[in-house]
Amino acid sequence: MISNQILQETLDGISTITKVDLVVTDAEGRILAHTSDEELRPYEDAVLAFADSQAESQSLLGFQFFKVMDDKTLEYVVMAKGESDNTYMVGRMAAFQIRSLLVAYKERSDKDNFIKNLLLDNLLLVDIYNRAKKLHIDTDVKRCVFIIETKAEKDNNALETVRNIFSAKAKDFITAVDEKNIILVKEVRPNETYDELAKTARTIVDMLNMEAMVSVHVAFGTIVNEIKEVSRSYKEAKMALDVGKIFYSDKNIIAYNNLGIGRLIYQLPIPLCRMFIKEIFDGKSPDEFDEETLTTINKFFENSLNVSETSRQLYIHRNTLVYRLDKIEKATGLDLRVFEDAITFKIALMVVKYMKYMESLDF
Numbered sequence: 054m055i056s057n058q059i060l061q062e063t064l065d066g067i068s069t070i071t072k073v074d075l076v077v078t079d080a081e082g083r084i085l086a087h088t089s090d091e092e093l094r095p096y097e098d099a100v101l102a103f104a105d106s107q108a109e110s111q112s113l114l115g116f117q118f119f120k121v122m123d124d125k126t127l128e129y130v131v132m133a134k135g136e137s138d139n140t141y142m143v144g145r146m147a148a149f150q151i152r153s154l155l156v157a158y159k160e161r162s163d164k165d166n167f168i169k170n171l172l173l174d175n176l177l178l179v180d181i182y183n184r185a186k187k188l189h190i191d192t193d194v195k196r197c198v199f200i201i202e203t204k205a206e207k208d209n210n211a212l213e214t215v216r217n218i219f220s221a222k223a224k225d226f227i228t229a230v231d232e233k234n235i236i237l238v239k240e241v242r243p244n245e246t247y248d249e250l251a252k253t254a255r256t257i258v259d260m261l262n263m264e265a266m267v268s269v270h271v272a273f274g275t276i277v278n279e280i281k282e283v284s285r286s287y288k289e290a291k292m293a294l295d296v297g298k299i300f301y302s303d304k305n306i307i308a309y310n311n312l313g314i315g316r317l318i319y320q321l322p323i324p325l326c327r328m329f330i331k332e333i334f335d336g337k338s339p340d341e342f343d344e345e346t347l348t349t350i351n352k353f354f355e356n357s358l359n360v361s362e363t364s365r366q367l368y369i370h371r372n373t374l375v376y377r378l379d380k381i382e383k384a385t386g387l388d389l390r391v392f393e394d395a396i397t398f399k400i401a402l403m404v405v406k407y408m409k410y411m412e413s414l415d416f
Contacts (some may be wrong), residue, residue: 055125055151055154055155055158057085057086059154060077060085060086060151061086063086063150063154064076064077064086064087064088065088065152066384067124067143067146067147068088071139071143071146073132073133073134073135073139073140073143073144073149074087074089074134074135075087075088075089075131075132075133075134075143075144076088076093076096076116076131076132076134077088077128077129077130077131077132077147077151077413078097078100078129078132079129079130080104080127080128080129080130081101081130082097082101082104082130083097083226084100084101084127089134091223095114096114096116096132099113099114099116099118100118100130100132103118103120103130103326104120108120110141110144110145111298111307112136115134115135115136115349116129116132116133116135117133117135117136117140117141117144118131118132118133118144119132119133119145119147120146120148120252121151121152121155122146122152123155123159128155129148129151129155130145131144131147131148133147133153137180142369148391159283160188163221164226165189165226165228167184167185167190168226168228168236168238169228169230171280171283171284172230172236172238172276172283172284172287173230174227174284178281181280181281181297182280183388185281190279190280191240191280192225192279192281193278193279194224194240194241195240195241195243195245195252195276195277195278196238196239196240196241196276196277196280196283196286197238197239197241197274197275197276197277197286198236198237198238198239198273198274198283198286198290199214199236199237199238199239199253199254199257199271199272199273199290200234200236200237200269200271200272200273200287200291200293200294201234201235201236201257201261201269201270201271202233202234202235202269202271202272202291202294203233203234203239203261203267203269204233204267204268204269205233205235205267209267210264210266210267210302210372211261211265211267211269212227212229212235212236213265214260214261214264214265215227215235215237215257215261217264218256218260219239221237223238224240225237225238225239226311229318236287237257238283239253241276241333245275246275247277247308247310250273250276251306251308253345254271254273254306255306255307257269257271258271258305258306268305269305270297270298270305270306270307271305271306271307272291272293272294272306272307272309273286273290273293273306273308273309274286274287274288274290274293274295274309275309275310276288276291283340286381288307289309292309292312292316293307293308293309294307295319295410296312296315296316296319298401298410299314299315299319299406299407299410300315300318300403300406300407314400314403315403318400318403319407321404322409323364323408323411324409326404326407326408327408328403329401329404329407330401330408333385333397333401334383334385334401337385338340338405339385339398339402339405340385340402340406342381345377346377346380346381346411348367349363349374349377349378350381350389350402351376351397352366352367353374353389354395354399356398358373358374358389358390358392360374360378360390378390385398397409406416409415
């Protein structure tokens with residue numbers, strides 16, 4: 054269905070050019086858009102009478118009436134004020150324009166439903182190609198799926214901003230499969246790289262922050278070669294979004310092909326994670342240290358186990374850092390200065406993050 058705002062803009066444009074007042078109602082006579090200043094309620098009965106008649110156009114009460122059909126269903130009634138031939142021509146033109154908009158919106162809606170079902174794996178393989186052909190969607194071009202997560206549910210400003218960014222690219226599709234995520238199915242140029250896709254994601258983040266005043270996270274999957282593989286890229290983008298929340302919370306852009314060890318941990322069963330933590334730490338949790346110790350550990354990892362650089366960045370004496378590392382070793386049995394022990398501890402921290410995230414989803 055065409056929005057009332059679009060109907061109003063259409064009537065305003067035609068009326069400005071032709072100097073003819075126009076009204077659009079639905080099949081029940083409700084006024085949806087108009088350029089006339091006069092009281093229009095008395096005309097509702099006339100609209101209903103016209104809607105029930107067999108006529109495609111009719112002159113009543115100083116207006117000329119025109120039907121706008123969708124297949125065999127009456128969708129709108131256009132009223133043009135005046136009884137001259139010129140008014141009749143303007144009314145026909147307005148009805149034709151709204152009919153064209155209706156067809157375009159219906160095709161967009163059909164494409165939107167197709168893309169949603171494609172992403173959610175709700176289509177048989179033969180249906181994918183048959184429907185794509187009917188909707189004039191290329192089946193053998195490269196594509197990549199982006200997920201744009203907003204903090205607010207049903208953020209229409211964010212959705213419209215994304216549509217405006219990609220409005221000139223007819224082969225890109227923007228839709229939504231839930232309340233908080235906007236989906237972009239983007240056509241990828243033959244020589245386009247993942248670095249360029251990351252730049253696209255950055256553009257989305259910056260534009261939404263500036264235009265819609267919202268902070269978002271963007272994740273994208275891998276590039277696929279055929280339309281039947283689009284759902285795979287969508288699933289990868291979903292995983293990237295989750296993995297990013299768990300392990301890379303400081304990043305607002307995350308790519309599936311750059312998830313690192315987080316991808317492996319995300320796919321571990323929770324019982325196996327609990328077994329690992331119990332085996333390494335005897336039931337304790339490696340994140341139960343005080344904030345100072347955790348800061349020391351994270352900074353030590355950031356500096357690739359370099360004692361001198363870590364102590365410099367923490368503004369502490371080297372011996373103080375060594376003392377803290379010795380304290381951690383006594384508590385856990387792991388010496389973070391030893392590469393193997395450091396890897397074990399780092400993985401354990403990530404496993405605990407993953408477990409807590411999955412537990413939070415159960416509430």
